[in-house]
Amino acid sequence: MRIRKLCQVAAVSTVLLIGGGTVAGAAPATDARSEITAADIADPSAVITDSPEELAAARTASQAIAWYADRTGSTAYEGYCERAARLSWNRTTHHASAKEHWTSSDGARHTTGTPPKGSFVFWAISANYHVGIADGNGGVWATNVNHRIGHARQSYFGSYQGWKAGNSN
Template sequence: MAAKRTAAQAIQWYSSRKGSTAYEGYCEKAARLSWARATHHPTAIDHWRSSDGARHTTGTPPKGAFVFWNISSAGHVGIADGKGGFWATSVKGKIGHATSVHYYSHYLGWKPGNSN
């Protein structure tokens, strides 16, 4: 796997794929690939519950942080833009940007993006 990326590079990974449906149903994989992480979690909710990185449930997620929702049994994850929004799969059915972490219901919080 490639060396870890910066927050800007993780966001660029999503931005360069804007409109793609290639990762629909694979939000955890997309988030992992955006950071070029070696750590693998089967689902977003497993990532949220894991011990890698502290969970934060308040405050604006910093640029590049993983942001999580409990919207299905697998959960959902994206990457924070640092301004209260995020990049993720399943934004109107494709990779896209939303201006609020409350775009989806059941927001859980965030974890640092560059850990592990």
């Protein structure tokens, strides 16, 4: 099965040649599938899916961050950092803990560089680890920032492990 992406093609004016003359009309909006290009692969925010339902459910890095920002100060996810990270991206993949997520085959592990916007960031601060979402500028959104959902520098938590690309898988 080839990987394809679903694109919305906007309605555009078309020119039809009829009997040597031209008539202007509007083509209806359609779903068009196209092969993945090098540009799509280079764009980490590209959403790749075969299903309109998956596309509708998929989130962007900005939406994942907004999920946290909308809950700033909440204690509802204290002790549930992996759940918060999963919900922020509306993920279908579930992990029992941040450590399970970090050690899983669910995405490549990176231990250097600034984590890109929306990526999952991991720390070994407990037996189950801790996870948050990168802002792309060296900061993170996470639970347990002063015992609440909040924004902090990546160094706020000790024992940095690394990051994995954020996604709605």
